[in-house]
Amino acid sequence: MKNILNWLLLLIPIAIGLEFAEADPLYIFIASAGAIIPLAGWMGRSTEWISEHLGPGIGGLLNATFGNAAELIIAIMALRAGLHDVVKASITGSIIGNILLVLGLAVVAGGLKRPELKFNRTAASLGTTLLALSAIALVVPGLFHHLSGRAPEERTLSLEIAIVLAVTYVLSLIFSLHTHKHLYVGEDSEDALGMHHVPLWRATVVLLVATGFVALMSEMLVGTVEHAAERLGMSDVFVGVFLLAIIGNAAEHSTAVLMAMKNKMDLAINIAVGSSLQVALLVAPLLVFVSYLFGRPMDLVFTTFEIAAVVLAAAVVNLIALDGESNWMEGALLLAVYGILGMAFYALPG
Amino acid sequence: MKNILNWLLLLIPIAIGLEFAEADPLYIFIASAGAIIPLAGWMGRSTEWISEHLGPGIGGLLNATFGNAAELIIAIMALRAGLHDVVKASITGSIIGNILLVLGLAVVAGGLKRPELKFNRTAASLGTTLLALSAIALVVPGLFHHLSGRAPEERTLSLEIAIVLAVTYVLSLIFSLHTHKHLYVGEDSEDALGMHHVPLWRATVVLLVATGFVALMSEMLVGTVEHAAERLGMSDVFVGVFLLAIIGNAAEHSTAVLMAMKNKMDLAINIAVGSSLQVALLVAPLLVFVSYLFGRPMDLVFTTFEIAAVVLAAAVVNLIALDGESNWMEGALLLAVYGILGMAFYALPG
């Protein structure tokens, strides 16, 4: 899996070449999007290597905070270009995608190997309960907007909620790294993948190089996204919710699927739910704060359809987690719901 | 119970007589509606007799597919008459009715006999999770409509979703009849009712005769429904959601209540949830496809109130299933919610 993805690294020089040749933006979009997939994976891997050297405390912090760094970089580039709708769509898309697509694929992959996929109900439902509460917090400004429609209050409310979310994120770090770290011991996905220790200097070089290329590719991606969306007959929101979210999360996807195939469903759920939580509690508020630096404050007002999709996805993952086991049919239905949401977002006007 | 229902078969000649006498359509509506109740029961029973002869594989398929045949026939007749709102209302009404009315009655009936009704939490919540996902898939076109309001896209989206639902139905057959058939072994409601084997020829004759009469009665029912609704001061949607859905599901109702009284709550839940699932995954897409044959494509755009009712009902049944036991008070509240929804649908304009 990993080796196949690495072939996509060849798209880096291709994307740069196309950019210099002033080629059709659609091709630049496709090349840069494809190149980000393995780069995000390398960023994640090198972060975990560094974490190992720094010990469970600071290492865990690093790992928890940089897990969605690739997504964050793409979103910041889009923010700088003023594409607020795309940025917000990539937030909801990432939450929906992790729950429905990543977990759906993992459950199907695992479920085809064995009839029942058992997991620890209590641990899983702790994560999904936190996710449900985070999702509610995140959609409140949107509800507010559709009921009052007063822009200045919306921006203030979004900033206030971003602060609450950021504080909650700090609390969740205290929870997972300090008071309840025993819940997360032994859930190391790298161990499960049978990886070896990598020297600190090499890990740092890999991280820096990968981050630099992600930033470059993201800039090219964002610069061509509107043109590409138009050419493909898609709205900006659809591109954000589905294309960008899938690209940014591709590394998590493959790890979660691998874990499920090895019957490590706890880990697969943890990746999908943890990544969604991080988007809701860290990425979303961070983007609001960064938007103030760029001088064009972004609110957290999502479209009604995005709100419905996030709330339903959060409800669904709780149902899956609460019954303590899963099977391929539940996975297939998660994918079916994802597909149906995709069709609806595709048909919605921009 | 069954014997009492059979007296209603006398309404068949009465309905035909009224039709020939060109009597008040309201009486024809009542007579044909009453006649369908026992006929639907005979269709179900003869299907199960045939299934026994065909073995678990094809027999199970037959049973799973013809379980809601009476409802399907009524809906097709209504579709032919162009009553799209009534057809769609009968879909949501069937889902809500199975969950709130059938399960509510079953839980009250069982709960009056013993304080706690225990059931297998895992098995029950598998069914209800699938139902929640199906319900979400089903309401997406309605959400889409209320947000964009563009009819051509709606019809395309409805057709796409119908295809996804139909594929999901095929997958659910593979699940229940092949990969996970062990979950459904020993859950034979006929055994539990103490039935005897019936010769194949007799079962086939009963099925054909019952089906023929259901088709005839359905045509008379549909031909008079608008007149009857007007006379009774009800909207078409109310008639579809409550009257038609109750008539089409009366056989399931009585079986589920009997099972609950015998402390076979797993079976009662299975009937209520399984029937709802079949409506969402088989009946709904089939009606969309058939509407194309009649040259007047039907979409899956439900009213906001129908969407809210289906989503809330699916959430409720999951709550009931996840705690692994029930009691008469939960049943009473299911019936109270059904009653309140009935009052609201009654008061809503057509």
Added chain:
Amino acid sequence: MKNILNWLLLLIPIAIGLEFAEADPLYIFIASAGAIIPLAGWMGRSTEWISEHLGPGIGGLLNATFGNAAELIIAIMALRAGLHDVVKASITGSIIGNILLVLGLAVVAGGLKRPELKFNRTAASLGTTLLALSAIALVVPGLFHHLSGRAPEERTLSLEIAIVLAVTYVLSLIFSLHTHKHLYVGEDSEDALGMHHVPLWRATVVLLVATGFVALMSEMLVGTVEHAAERLGMSDVFVGVFLLAIIGNAAEHSTAVLMAMKNKMDLAINIAVGSSLQVALLVAPLLVFVSYLFGRPMDLVFTTFEIAAVVLAAAVVNLIALDGESNWMEGALLLAVYGILGMAFYALPG
């Protein structure tokens, strides 16, 4: 805790003095609000003392019915003054507040003392399931309103639903005091607090005196609420949902937190959920009936935001209850959601 609250009783003479001195209404509002907090506690305590003398049957009935008497008195005073929006807001505020604020504080308080707060999953989820169903029943008129907007039908529908809720309340008394009283045995919060028996005459005097003062303070509170809201820059709805609901429930708050700190999470959940249930099933319909006596019928049409908040809060408490254990992080998120809803209600126009 109790002793500290009792100091607030000094606000009674202060409030009366301010009223006579025709002081700034804002100060009268603050003084009367503060005085109600300990008075509500004394009403609850004296009711429990009387209940002990009357035996489990009638005593339980008394206890269950007068548990929210202080809230009811405030609401009736507001009803008499024609402040329907404030009354309705205090209903939803009480439900949300009990679930998010009371339970959140209790979980945080308990969770800071021990890593896992275990409780009986089945008992807890019985209460939360009833609450979810009650919440659905309560929000139906609001849904109806936002879809049809026909006032006369709304009032009829609200009255019908109030009757269904009241009948359900009687059923819930039969359930908790007769058919399933074993579920509630040994859950006596006074025992847990180490209280002593109080003579009947003394308990009755305390109840009468406390009730009289609550009525007086409520009248002064309601008479100044609009002025105070304006001065504080708050809408009437915000005052109802947050200020009045917190004041009326302060006694439950402190008891639930104390129980959680003693690791009696079952009791803490029972207080929070039971109080919400009582508001939905007893207080809400009673207020509708009383509004007819005042000649200005009140409907049960809540704002969309109130509906969303109640449904989400009911869903959240089910998630918390179903996984059978809790920790400080879940409590912190309940409080975060409460805070975010507060910010949104604050920003919403009147």
